[in-house]
Amino acid sequence: MGQGQQEKVATSLAGAVSEEISASLAPVDAELERRYPGDPGTRQPVHTVYVPGDVFAADTIRSWGDRALAALDEHAPDAASFAAVLGLSDELAEPVHARVRAKLEREPIEDLRVDFEDGYGNRPDAEEDEAAARAARLIAEAYGDGTAAPCMGIRMKCMEAPVRARGIRTLDIFLTGLMEAGGLPGGLVLTLPKVTYAEQVTAMARLLDAFEKTHGLEPGRIGFEIQIETSQSILAADGTATVARMIQAAEGRATGLHYGTFDYSACLSVSAAHQASDHPAADHAKAVMQVAAAGTGVRVSDGSTNVLPIGSTEKVHAAWRLHYGLTRRALARAFYQGWDMHPGHIPTRYAAVFAFYREGFEQAAARLARYANRTGGDVMDEPATAKALSGYLLRGLDCGALDIGEVARLTGLTRADLESFAVPRRGDLTASA
Template sequence: MGQGQQEQVATSLAGAVSEEISASLAPVDAELERRYPGDPGTRQPVHTVYVPGDAFAADTIRSWGDRALAALDEHAPDAAASFAAVLGLSDELAEPVYSRVRAKLEREPIEDLRVDFEDGYQGKEEDQDAARAARLIAEAYENGTAAPYMGIRMKCMETAVRDRGIRTLDIFLTGLMEAGGLPEGLVLTLPKVTYAEQVTAMVRLLEEFEKARGLEAGRIGFEIQIETSQSILATDGTATVARMIQAAEGRATGLHYGTFDYSACLGVSAAYQASDHPAADHAKAIMQVAAAGTGVRVSDGSTNVLPVGPTAKVHDAWRLHYGLTRRALSRAYYQGWDMHPGHIPTRYAAVFAFYREGFEQAAARLARYANHTGGDVMDEPATAKALSGYLLRGLDCGALDIAEVARVTGLTRADLEGFAAPRRGDLTISGK
């Protein structure tokens, strides 16, 4: 055999067989692309803060940051007295986490803010409050004081409040358009969704608004809040939440678990309504599986135990919130809801500790994979995707710096993004 020539290998099937199979699976290929596009690759906020529509003001974000810093000053004035002692962090980890939390509260105290016109709203002038929310959010994006993500939680699609919710959404979106257009960070939340048809109605509503204002079709997305048992399991035994994602026609951006409404719907006593209750774990597991690969992200709920009062009570609430947040992160729920400024320090403490504790190991594993140098763990493309996604989330929230990630991995952010977002078929190719 001459140099450069390859040995011919024997086969038994005619080439037409492969072509026929590919042709028969073409509709399935298209369906996979449509239904399971993968994660959008955009930043996911670590939390959502909701503020009643009648209480939202121009200084809300800065006020929450200042109140969170004041809570640290009063109840945990240094790393040893706060995270090391109260939250059980090692001395080595406590100082960098503490300093990063303080810097975060000064720089970007809220990552995602929802002006609430549902359960938390007690105002009497909803038209005016919705218009004011639009004006203030538009101004915040204009002057650089906005959170990365901002929007409203409207009333649900149930009969008693449907018209009111539609009107509030119309006023809010119209106000944004009149102020210059919809911001990139706009997020809308549709609560108490029970039937997929309610999601279809929301899609229709947004379609009509886009047509009325000359917007690109599909420009406006929304989150679906899961707060009823019917949104998890339908009467025929199927997963309603999966139908909801399909009914959203690509507009669903997230599934948000509603801790207290969902627990109450199942008859869980008030004292046991928490995000770590078995009923909550079941619901979120169904949400997670239904959303996997669709580009729809899952968010955990909140705790209603507020860190207020004497220091001992605040520390107890901090330990609870920190523990629940760490538990959620380990279960791949990378976002949750915070109800009070005092929750923000422990939200960021838990998030930063989660990424810093595992940083060196994750970065080293990804470096070995990228450089094909092996090691004591044989990683595959799917693991490389998880490792790079972990590092990117750490970078996005401020737990990690790109310089330290590059030092260990030798990779740029673009490299990380490439590993984090392979096409479906690439995940089956070892060493891709």
């Protein structure tokens, strides 16, 4: 057949066949959209900092930043010494160190949770009432004067019988205080700990629904994180997987799954010396969480280390190397968020995050540019890979590892372009698979 000659096209099936199949699959289409809406496309913080309810104060965020800077000044005062501790390359040493210091000065905490659970303990009711009201007032004031972290909220007590009423009352006081101070902030995050049954998640969803109705809020306005820190949250008594059921039990309100390193490890009788986020038991739990959350729009967070960077410079350096290594390990496994327990953890959190995004930046940008321009290359990328590449660059931009100018220079793309690749329609991901 010569060039330019039109190809003959023939079909065998009547159009009604396709229509009947589409009609039969309409419920499945609707279920896919409901259960797997995809990533919400919003910023995910790189960490969560927990501060006990009686310790949280108006200057907590700035205080953590100042203490982190002081730790750098004392134990790694320049780029070369910081790079030597963490094993950073000469190429990364200066930009990572400079960006870490700038981050600590500008935005030392990305996500703060005022803790009324393990970090707070059991107190007289009047004392916890007052602490919950104070947390609401201080968070409202922080959002009002521009000193808030991008995300802030509380971790209440769990839904188990001994502390259920106390947890509900604390949540009510906190949310009511925010409403009286002007409304719920956009960065509000709530955490429900020690979940063992999906019914406890349902109870939390109903509690928030009742609050919304009381205050005339849009249904579903308030979301919450589910903390995975018991064996029952991974494997139910009947031997079935539990996490996916918990996500569904939240009725669209689940925003995150947070792994609780030490409670979960203790639940499995892991000895204290071996309780860590890189233990095989932790890897199994987080892999289950990751698969259950995939495509649902629910983000997964790694846990923490309890080895604090305090004491002599030698001890601080050892703790920094441990924390840096655990953070880098988590990032490589697609856990883009974790917990930080001490101001001294903040420098290595950001160093690990910034190094992760900067060292892969040029390659990711080049691959995405080739995909966008359809110029080919030594890797055949598909829409799903373009989604991953653009998501990588966007996360780097959000945390401060990358600047939009350098991303635009290497990709020729705007942030809007990156977002269009990162949050594509469902059909776009499967079109060329």
